[in-house]
Amino acid sequence: MSGSASPNFSGHMALIIRWYVCVFLLLVMFLGVGEQFGLSFTWIGGMFMLAPILLYAGVGILCRTSNVSEYYVAGRRISGLYNGMAVAADWMSAASFLSLAGTLYFDGYQGLAFVIGWTGGYVLVALCLAPYLRKFGQFTIADFLSARYGGALPRLIGASATIMASFIYVVAQIYGVGLITSRFIGVEFEIGVFVGLTGILVCSFLGGMRAVTWTQVAQCAILIVAYLIPVVLLAEKQTNVPVPQVVYGEVLQQIGGKEEVIFNDPREQQVRELYRARQNEVRSHLEHLPGSLETMRDDAQDKLNILKATNAPAEQIFAAEKKLRALPISAEHAEREWKAELQKLDIKVAPPLPHAKPFPGNEDESAKRKLNFLALIICLMVGTASLPHILMRFYTTTTVADSRNSVFWALLFISMLYFTAPAYAVFAKWEVYSNLVGAHIANLPSWVGTWSRLGLIRIEDINHDGVLQLAELTLNPDVIVLAMPEIAGLPYVVSGLVAAGGLAAALSTADGLLLAIASALSHDIYYKTMDPQASTQRRLVISKSMLLVVSVSAAYAASLRPEHILFLVGLAFSIAASAFFPALIGGLFWQRANRWGAIASMLSGVTVCLYYCGLTHPALGGSMSKAWFGIEPISSGVFGLAAGFAMLVIVSLITPPPPARVRQLMWDWRAPSEPWQRAAWAAADSDNGTHH
Template identity: 60%
Template sequence: MAGRDGFARRLLRNYLIYAVVFVALLVALAVGERHGLSEATIGMVFLFGTVGIYAGIGVASRTSDLNEYYVAGRRVPAVFNGMATAADWMSAASFIGLAGSLYFSGFEGLAFVTGWTGGFVLVALLLAPYLRRFGQYTIPDFLGARYEGHVVRIVGLAAAVLASFVYLVAQIYGVGLVTSRFVSVEFEIGLFIGLAGILVCSFLGGMRAITWTQVAQYLVLIVAYLVPVTMLAYKSTGVPVPQLMYGPVMEKLSEREGELIWDWREAEARELYRQRAEDYVQRIAGLPESLETERRERAAELKALLARDAPAREIVQLERALRDIPPTPEAAREAWSEARDEALRRAEVPNRFAQAHPGVLPEQEAESRNNFIALVFVLMIGTAALPHILARYYTTPGVTQTRSSVFWTLFFILMLYLAAPAYAVFAKWEVYSNVVGTEISALPSWVASWGKVGMVRFEDINGDGILQLAELWLNTDAIVLATPEIAGLPYVVAGLVAAGGLAAALSTADGLLLTISNSLSHDLYFRVMRPSAPSHRRLLMSKSALLLVAIAAAWVASLRPDNILFLVGLAFSLAASAFFPALVLGIFWQRANRAGAIAGMLSGLALTMFYVMRTHPFFGGDAANAWFGIRPISAGAFGVVLGFAVIVVVSLLTPAPSPAATSFVRRVRSPESDEPDDASLH
């Protein structure tokens, strides 16, 4: 015990020194900016300085010991494991996407805050202590031991890899987004710069390196989140306590929303977008003739411009328009359908920020309420089933520390989540009061800079030279990253936010990469293929898998998939439907058997994937196919229910588990011992 206390004190001292140095760096950069330090230099310092620190921790924590590589030697104190888990948990979706979702969805976005925080209550009550009592390394490891077989282990492995890979792509996409904006490089180059940082943190030291790196990353991301929102609160209200002061600003925002809803210029712009949508409907109905007609008309316009020696700018624009015409009727149908949907969204009267379950008709309100409840449900269950989060609770010294660790995780997460609604309110107030209604010729520079990376778009559809709300498009992921510039804060704050977003994405990406590689090397290679493999060969396989998975995820992220928040929601749905029923019933119901677990996991996962492909446009689906109006991000709600039902029914219809499995459940259900006898469970 004295050794543990001394270790914890050394950690506390080292991270206090690190925090002081980081704050000193912030002050130095702020002073430098006032004396002419360029924005490019500030961005470089934040990016390469923080990544360099993480890499240094990763190199210093290198290890060839299996226990250290897989579970950090099971000696991480509860407070530090809570901080590392919070960093592992608060991905690019939380840091970059959560405030953006609240910005656009208002009350409806609180489903993310409620679901994600509530999920850790389930972790503390239903899973973490029992998994720690089990010991070992991975979630498929638990499934294989509880349900006695390699088949259920492989099903768990496949589900862990699938859910974690989808989540990983979102994080690497976030890395590319941040680096491309703040180092002024192409998105793909920024993506691979960030990938190098991810690999250096995790490749040499596994869970040991990731744990201590994530503690450092949490300190960066929480400072990066709280500093700008505190400055926004002070700028708007004169009181630097955003969690308490965003209420009065929300009242002013509601008044401004009312003005914009009834403004005649806004109504004119919305009507023009509605007419545009109708035009696309007619074009789609007229295919393939409408495609040929458009091509002929554009060619004739270009010929006329060339004949009258028009300005080069007009000619270039028309040449680009001609080049962008879809090559085939199928491509035209897809492109025009997307343009129609975008025009319809802009033509809608925006929902009020504070309105709960918006909808003009009673059935629309009911559908909105159903989606809110389904999303909260999926996020709670998904939180309690994410393999890379559950694996963190293998790293504490004992069961008591695991319970404390969950408490500290919730505490550190709430520091950010309580500020997210304030961030959304202050950001929206800045845009609605200082950007919307501005002359387009006088728009601030951030519009152009963020437009270059595809995060901001606008057009003057009614030609009045003034930017209407309907004419402005902001990507959800741009709200946090761009708000410091939108609000006119010093650029050092924008650089700090970028460093925080990068820390959030890197920390989660490291945990996900390690989860995938450890599952492949431990559960597939060691448990199934080569049970006699020596330690050095298992480490080699884990590192090789880590490298290959990282490259594959970076390639998928370079294709710029859907927004970060949807990818993360999909990962939660997959994890929830695949793992939660099998884990909970495996711990609390002795009658659950191998056949039931396999059938339940496969059926829940299959239904979730089917529903997403049936309803999401990215997979060729249509939202009209939704059941009860539930959006694809909440597809796991159906998979979880089916998974529980199938496990129960199949288990009751097939032979009971062996006495060894029953004994396993009894031992795991007795987590009072602070030193789990891991070997006795195998």
Template identity: 65%
Template sequence: MTRSASVLFRRLGRYYLLYAAGFVGLVVFLAVAERFGLAPRWIGQIFLFSTIAIYALIGVMSRTSDVSEYYVAGRRVPALYNGMATAADWMSAASFIGLAGTLYYAGFEGLAFVTGWTGGYVLVALLLAPFLRKFGEFTIPDFLGARYEGHFARMVGVFAGVLASFVYVVAQIYGVGLITSRFIGIEFEIGVFVGLAGILVCSFLGGMRAVTWTQVAQYLILIIAYLVPVVILSYKVTGVPIPQAVYGTVLHDLGVKEVELFTEPRENDVRALYRQRADDLARKISELPESLAVERQAQMQRVNELRTQGAPAREVATAERTLRDLPRTPDEARVKWERARQESLQRSVPPPPHAEAHPGPDQASRDSARLNFIALSFVLMVGTAGLPHILMRYYTTPSVRDARRSVFWTLFFIFLLYVTAPAYAVFAKWEVYSTLIGSHIASLPPWVASWGKVGLVKIEDINADGILQLAELSLNSDAILLLTPEIAGLPYVVSGLVAAGGLAAALSTADGLLLTISHALSHDVYYRVINPEASSQRRLVITKSQLLVVAVIAAWVASLRPDSILFMVGLAFSIAASAFFPALVLGIFWKRANKWGAISGMIAGLGITLLYIVRTHPFFGGGLGNAWFGIHPISCGVFGVPTGFLVIVVVSLLTPPPSAAVLALVDKVRLPDAGR
């Protein structure tokens, strides 16, 4: 390490140590203030606005008009801090908010996310990061354009990178909307754009330089916010504040509790009612359009009867709202009733035991669960090694050696969260099963109503006994982590802390993704293809304008409340895996890979992946009945990746080999030289 690098490293250490101490001091201050009567509403607002203000301040202080600083932070980010920034860039709303919820519902099956995401960094370290840093330049399409001789491969890379990053960033902004709407008390759609302002302040002014130093600050907040609640919960339940070490005993007790709940008579009665509802909906769907007309006529008659009988205004208003919400057309009714039927069917069967591997009622179901577990792990692993916004981070280190070290630090920092996520799910489920289920619905805690307003908690007393059964409770998987402190009865300051951590996770990843998209459009399309003579100032103006446009479009899409965060992120991984991984790996390790092979392989892999999404996802009118080998839509990249490898190899062998200049580039990228 040079003297200047050593000075920078020590100075950064002092700054971030003071920053972490200040944040801990803020948490302690708010905890004391809550004891003296500070309203929860103020605690949530102070947490969110103070952290956004800090990120904005870092963004303003890091503003730059230098192209190298804007695109790759001047290539002088120390390995430790680049690892921390990459971990924040990586641990999006999917990891922070969605992972615990997925493990809560899927149990053992959810570990596919943990194994896939962590295993992906092994591939990054061995196959990509050091070689891309050796190549230099600014973006992944830069490498594709140079390695595969021209703009055709570059433009295919731009399209795939923008598509994967856009799907990913919509999920992050959706997470921002969830947090701001719940903890500031504003409408979800408005919360999306409030969060967008925080994203833009960091990335707009300083590019990668501002985003890097902001992401380090965001990592410190999100890891504190993730660990503190589960440590408190672990101590509350077991008396030991090390959740990673003791959640196994709670998991055993949870298994006993599951047997008790799943065999409880009233629970079985409730599930029978949901099964009956599903059958009724199936009948109504089969009798369309007559059934819709009958339904509308019956509801109109009920409204008239209530008005004639002088029923209370609230009851009349409820009946009128039910009439107003009825589907207007048979096609709309078919979609709406089928969705309700699937929900009722899901509630009619007990959830799988948390610790059971590859559950299912028969051997075929268990084999399908096992196959999907492997497919999802594979897609997440190679998708990690193909995500442009992650691979771009390794352009920012001073040397190849620092790029390798950076991957090690990234693994360490994400390990802190991923080793804790299973404990989070177990403790949260234990609290729900042991303290919430069986309670009187009239005396449920206030958080049920507040989260119900956001649409993430639903309770239906279908058997009208006034007692909450497990099947009558619906918790959105994206809300499990955010509401765990309230479920456990922890002080509200802990909930505010978790919200601040979730916001940090979503903002950090959104910043990196928006930079990836804007850099691809401005650098790879405008500068490399349209106007290679553009000045540095004009390039930065184009980059910032593209950043603003993409951010607004992504926020608008997120305001439409798309699929769950984790599912959208999974699709982004499949897209990135199928489009980039074969072309990048073969481009580095197989000299015979040529332009036409890479272009054909990227298009074929991406095409198969998108086709499978359309065939199997309900949004496009598909379903699992169209699935190949029963693979779920989230793992569609399992078909695209081998297709990409196969097509690249076959087409490359059938077409002329690369030029001597490309072969020299491969040698330069693969051979070490004095640590660079």
């Protein structure tokens, strides 16, 4: 067993990780002092990017292994608490860290569907999945499907769905890495992507799941501290109580009062009218294509000619030339650009929503909002309970009891972030409503300037009164978390810490996802299907080369900067939910579920889910007018889930029942784990490790 560690390895690693986190916090303090003495921002930003990556590389070297069980499931030696931390870091992605607070800022109550959906799934994991999967005790989710339903087909479909859902998700994480590095350290987006990639690879390449687990434990600590510090200090500043999660109720009430004043302000309504006029204009241009584009081009050309003929000042001519060049080059481009603009204007024109009010609007709108809220929480919850990279983590605990405990720890750490995200949104809104709206555009707080230079905040004085109205302000959702340190008037080092936290969130999730994809490719598709005689060494070589190929292609996909990144993440949940959940639950709790039922369920689930997305999402050529019951495409999983369960039941019942051994298997999973079984597992794992 080359590279295998002593039984005390876990305790040893836990100590090292604690040291690492202490050293990191010392570094933060050191940089904070350095900033007071004039250390430049570039240096601070660079240190924050470099230090964690060195840390992860260090863990990777310490945990290097060539043992299969260590590589795929960390030797099944992770205690409940540490596995919980690793699950939490695996789970909290760039979307949770950066975008959740922004979503809550814009959607208010409606955005809380994400908070509920992304936590409630853990109840399903704890009660219905984690302990049984741990008892089963293999390496991947496809392993389970294959053992329960028999044959290569369930395994192959499971592995393909794992790859599909995880790849979409990992592209979004790497994209997040690129955004954070390019904003904070000022490197090119593409360079940021590849620097982040090195951080992921040095760690998972050498040590597989074992290294990833211990890195995630450190990342969990770093990202929670980084998320809490700015908003705790802001709460202290605004309310004198440093517990934002408790005091934001009061601030929420004050926002309610401000909303009434701002929404009814005549100048606010005037601004909305102006946006409505612009929307009508764009709409009529769109209807009269291509003629309208030509008229616009002729007009602009005429204006330019007149200016030139009358010897107007150079800057006026320059502006007119710029305007002419800014016109879309063809009717097709014009159609795309103007449609996008119409969508943006829709937001400007829509009446603003009160933050705390559930399902506002008239009866129809309110019912539709409620239905979508319910559909989204179902999709996110069931998706959480079906994402392979999360479920895989429960194979790594020492005992079955530890797998149950670790779900509790995981949700506890996740809740720290999710309790705080609504507070972020409320404090940011309070700041915007009291210090920005109604202020003179010439003397806005300095953080507005910083972030508008980076394009995350846009201000347009459409009614030319020199005063900012709410509708004239456009915020990128990510800015809520990124700008919080500056809003609270904190030194730059705290911004650096937030960037390090965001990087930890994105990298930890990317690590887990890449490992899930590499396992599906090397373990399920190569070893179990193509070459069951492959030696241990060969399997690890295949796994590592898959890791390299997948991560480079994910980084390449991210560097193309795909649009609709948040929608893609939502889609990953819907795909995972429709593909896995019926087959997993049926496999664990319904003896009559058989191979054909499972195959039909997985295939129909994914097909219905993707079909509905294509039907309704504008980016895929669909439109919401074709929607069923008005459900948004992000929740397409509810239909996939329904189809999956229906097919599982129908097809299982019309085909022969599964063989008798399935009944024995299912009872084995239900039995309590007896102490002697641990020894048997250990023997089985070391067998896996010694076959050369």
